[in-house]
Amino acid sequence: MKKKPPYRVLVIDDSAFIRQFLKEIINQTDELEVIATASDPLIAIEILKKTPVDVITLDVEMPNMDGLDFLRYLMKFRPLPVVMISSWTQDNSDIAVQALSLGAVDIVAKPTLGIRSGMEERKEEIIKKISMAAQAKVNRFPLPVEPVGASLLPPVHQGPTITTDKIIVIGASTGGTVALTEICRELHPNVPGILIVQHLPAMFTPSFSTSLNQIARIQVKEAADGDRITPGLALVVPGGNNLTVRKNGAKYIVKTGPRLPHSIYNPSINHTLHSVAKVAGVNAMGIILTGMGDDGAAGLKEMREKGAYTIAQDEKSSVIYGMPKKAWENEAASKQVPLSKIAQEIHRWAGIKN
Template identity: 75%
Template sequence: MKNKPPYRVLVIDDSAFIRQFLTRIINQTQDLKVIATAADPLKAMEILKKTEVDVITLDIEMPNMDGLQFLKQLMHFRPLPVVMISSWTQEDSEMAVQALALGAVDIIAKPTLGLRIGMEKLKDEIITKIKTATQARVGRFPSSPKVASPPLSVSDNKGLKVTTDKVIAIGASTGGTVAITEICQQLRPNVPGILIIQHLPAMFTTSFAASLNNTTRIQVKEAEDGEQITSGLALVVPGDKNLTIRKSGAKYLVKLGPKLDVSIYNPSINHTLHSVAEVAGVNAMGVILTGMGNDGADGLKAMRDNGAYTIAQDEKTSVIYGMPLRAWENKGAAKQVPLPKIAEEIHHWAGI
């Protein structure tokens, strides 16, 4: 059972300006209150020993202990929702993906230039993600990546370049990177082509795709415009793009477009699912995973109406049971499935 508001926030950052800024905007927000701040993780550990906390904001680079090491210990000994707020760059974006794998609920990139003005522009995003984190279930994250099936030889392992006659579209938001990783680690290398629409900033989707590719038996990469969807291949939609599909003979090809002005979600799950519904029809499967909001619900309903098989993650295994609930309530999902069983459901539908 979740505590009632105001939700207590612990701010951990070695920058006095960031601590003061976060304290100000959080305390100005109804239902949130900064209960304490810490300049490094060791001080935060002392605070956690004597203070009840509902959610944590956490930097990466700090004295005495880095944020990832602290996050790993926190999730092992006292799991709490964590929003990472750090100065990520394209070069170190893999650390952000690692933070999500360790159990962080979400990530926010501090501006690298013009910190004061940049942080003000991020105010709404920061508050929204902290509020979402207060509703998150944490504590069921794997301590290290593992592949469920025995490894294959390298030649058999990645991307069986076979035209797929079926398409699987998987949409997720908060908590989705861990859920998608768990599913992909169980998938067989002859699975039909997959589209992954995960709400992530553009600088992180390349690293997320690389992380999946390194821990699964299928090939995973960021989608490129005009690329063919093939068996054993999962394409991650870039964070600053939107993806639709088209058919060319027996082939399914992807088309990348810019962000949508009409959608608050980018990449938009609905946008891709509506395209899959129209182009692939009965030859498609749609999956909606954990996340806040309703992105994907309408698109999944369109897929189901056009004959696709559609499922949503169940409440018990969702970090945030928002998007799956909306997909279930509007009859977009034909079935709710626990996360550990979703890969099996995909295999059964694909007949493999």
């Protein structure tokens, strides 16, 4: 049987050490091979004109053109999977979220101290994310825009003054930030309360929540312990934490907790879905979006068994058809839906007419 050729990697970083380090660890694998490196995006553009490339690693701060400007150019003229590898901090985490919204498949944080030892510790994460990204489907991404007439939109729900007996839970991983942006942009202001479980490191979920709040007609915020689930409000589970839903009379309350020692995913989609299945039953809707792995399949299965309406994103519109595939094969999802139709499916289930 003929061996599959390795995925071709282009490394773009202004640090000679990072370029050499990435080249060495990538070339130690059988499935990846660095075919070129570039110290800035302008050099990378020239390489791309004459060299076939399957996946790119990209820094943000570089001479001549920064990483975000290059990403905009790339996604407009030659879309390719990109893993952002940069020195993210709490202060610039919004740049990482912006990179994901522009079409980057994933992000890796460079260490801010002890660069060599820190990069050594991240070797496995880097290889895993590049390998996964190389298999992703990437389309041309239009530049993010504000909703037309945003200032004239109905006011969002500002506080937990209304109770609801319906809950929507959306789980996502790789490619999920873009998918969630598209869904939230279309949601009606009176949609039932939503929980969003997106696999993201803790430093990025506040910025991601803010970015969703800016484009949506509903209110979006990072979940805090004790928050109520109410119409017109979406709560994003904090990175590195987990969220359990509890019933208090007619109200649904969220309980945030630490990492689960038995789970490789934190936040865990399964954990939240299992809790919703127990307290909401037929009054819940579960959605699994694009992502690698199987997180969410078991929890969605329990939701369906308790009478909830469950769907998964279809293969064609998924960046990575991993989690939705598992949910479908596991008979956890009753239906597969294209990304462009998911908001419409939510409205139909909730009885909302646009």
